[in-house]
Amino acid sequence: LKKKVKNSLKKVAQDLIKLYSERNSIKRDPFTVDDEIITEFEKSFPYVETSDQMKAIIDIKKDLSSEKPMERVVCGDVGFGKTEVALRAVFIAVMNGKQAAVLTPTTVLSYQHTKNFRERLEPFGVKVENLSRLKSKKEIQILLNDLNEGKIDVIVGTHRILQDDVKFKNLGLLVIDEEHRFGVRAKEKIRQIKKDVDTIYMTATPIPRTLNMALSGLKDLSIIKTPPEGRVETKTYVSVFDQNVIKKAVEFELKRNGQVFFLHNRIQTIYDRAEWLKRLFPKANIGIAHGKMKPKQIEKVILDFIQGKTDILVSTSIIETGIDIPTANTLIVERADLFGLAQLYHLRGRVGRGSVQAYCYLLVPPEISKDAQKRLDAIMRLTRPGSGLKISVEDMQIRGAGNILGVEQSGHIKAVGYDFYIKLLQEAINEEKGQIKTEPIVQVDLDSYIPEEFIKDPSERMNIYMAVSKAVDTEEIEKIKDYLKRFYSGLPDVFNLYLDIEKLKRALKGTGITKAVIKKNTGSLYFDNQNPPEPDLLKELLKNLPIKRLYPDRLEFEVKDNIVNRLLSVLEMNC
Known part of the structure; x- marks a missing residue:
């Protein structure tokens, strides 16, 4: 199953890298992102920007002032100020002589965005119109002519904007709200439009750290986690x-x-x-x-x-x-x-x-x-406010992944689990880029698990296994251990050993040791041919472990009490 998913992900990774390099090769004139009128517009915002909002705005300005078309995902919980971030980008585009289109999945949402955009932009002479089925045929025709002649600066609407009769004089920015709620045809049309157009995707779907890591360098993400000032919890x-x-x-x-x-x-x-x-x-x-x-x-x-x-x-x-x-x-x-x-x-x-x-x-x-x-x-x-980014509900994560990757992969995600899927995606991207990273292997012949009699609920045990498998370093596993100690009195030895082995897997990263094998009587540490362990680390291992023999490619030692702990303390001291 893993192999099957990995093979399908190679295509996704290729497409992502191809799209990224295609967009990298397209150039446009950089926008002016800071002048008197832009500063005045920023000051007219009636609230105080949150630090995350500010960071997203700075990221967007950086994108717009470069020669490369922007492709940025702005993710934030409901009501966390994503719209204001998009407004700043729209205003900059219009002040640089471009038109902007704001695409929403529903008529009601397009009505609301039109209202908000008019309130903020019209005092600065920016013409905002709405294109949806609430308008008559005659009104739509007038609107389309004005849009084609450049009399409209910002058009807000549903997928009606994507129809062939909609022509722009000079489209420069596309803002897409909740893209995952558009159909396949609409998404295809968006792809055609946005080739050389700056694009912002706004989404309230959580983007977990795993996906963020997999996509860093392929898609630009701005995550707004902090609620606006004065927001009270419901x-x-x-x-x-x-x-x-x-x-x-x-x-x-x-x-x-x-x-x-x-x-x-x-x-x-x-x-x-x-x-x-x-x-x-x-x-x-x-x-x-x-x-x-x-x-x-x-x-x-x-x-x-x-x-x-x-x-x-x-x-x-x-x-x-x-x-x-x-x-x-x-x-x-x-x-x-x-x-x-x-x-x-x-x-x-x-x-x-x-x-x-x-x-x-x-x-x-x-x-x-x-x-x-x-x-x-x-x-x-x-x-x-902001708990939405903490709720790791599988279906939300699946929709989020599909949305950001632009692929329908939910079957595969369900088959291997969300986090493992993203881990495989990361591997596939690295392989396509020629950056193959191999994780150290740990094989242990000792009993290490969460005993059933200690935690009876299987879903509770599975949750702990999952939390540990997601931990990035030894510190995170230590935090999980402290957390468990608060809820369960006295962790059994086999449980403690399981946590220590997981710590060992993380501690071996970057040490020049590719594999650790611990059997009943003998243990071995295998060295990386290209990057063997540093002499200082070898010295500490020889001093602190009951050594049997040292070979050019490995070190053998006796397996005695607390051997995993002893090995860990040497590696952590070396770190």
Whole structure:
């Protein structure tokens, strides 16, 4: 299976390297990224930039001031200021005489981006227009002519922008929001457009360190981890379904002139639930949105909510992504036990986008499954803004990887596991570049594992094995060991030995020792022909180990008590 996945990844690695070298060979005139008007625009931002936001902006300026077209991924949790980062790039492009296109997966999102872009850009004389199916044929025709003649600086829209009748006078920048939500055809069209155009991808999908490492030097990543100043965490409550809880929560929100999301995920009974709410709150305007409605109907309902014409939006999980309504700060989720962790996290991200205290009520039946309880416990713990980057939910990571790599590889990722897949990708990229790195091999004939009687839950044991396998160095394994000691009293010897062997694997890196074999009575350390161990390290090994013989290519020693520990202490001292 590993071989099969590795072979398929060679093609991915080749494509990535080819794309990278193609883009490297394209040149364009560098942009002016700092002048009086750009500085004035930056000062007009009404908030204080976070350090991560600032770093992303500096990265983008660096990209735009070079001769090479930019291809940068900006990753950050919902509401962490990715839009402002994109706005800075758009403004620079327009001030350099270029047009910019902002591509969104949904009409509602394109409407919101248009609103935000107009607020920030129009005071500086930048013309922003929206291209989506909310416009009439006549309006679209006028808009297309203006775009072709260069009368429009920034066009925001759905995949309608990718159609053949859309012609630009001088397109210089493409901003793509959540690319993984576009279809294959749209992605192909994006590839054709962006060949010599500066491109920014915005995504809220977590990009773990493993993927970041694999892609460093192939794609440029800016990760925004810090929440904006004044962002307060959403207060989250789990409760059995109770009319009084709902009444209090909704009344409180409506009294402070806010709006409420009420999530009822069954289309068959959604109208009954809306009627029930109407009886509870006769003065409130209630809207309904679900997946079986026509797209135009859904858009109208959601736009009414955005514009404040509706007080309570009763909907299915179609509100999961892409809606940003600062005045909606109470979310009530019915049957929260039926949602996955990633879904619950995204749903809760619909509220608490500003500095107003937001509330999320997760309503459940009296009896729920153990797994559902675990998910709810996790969502209660992960309340800090930015936890999205910490939730290593497999499906989110898979989507993230596919999105950034531009490949549909989820079958392979599921087969070998996300982290192992990325490790194989790293190897494939290194091989294609001719930088083959071999990891030291450790073979041990001693009992080393996590005993079943010590940790009975198999998924708990698997989680620990996975955490240890992901550790980059001996320090990380030591941290895991300290963490385990806090939760479990007295780690068994075989468990301690397993952790020490894992430390040994990391400690051997870069020492000139390619392989360590430890059997019942004899152990051997094999040397790298090209880069053998340094004389000082050899001296320490000879001094501290019960040596049997020293050969030109290896060292043999007796296996006595604590041999792994003794070997480790020599290597760590040498480091």
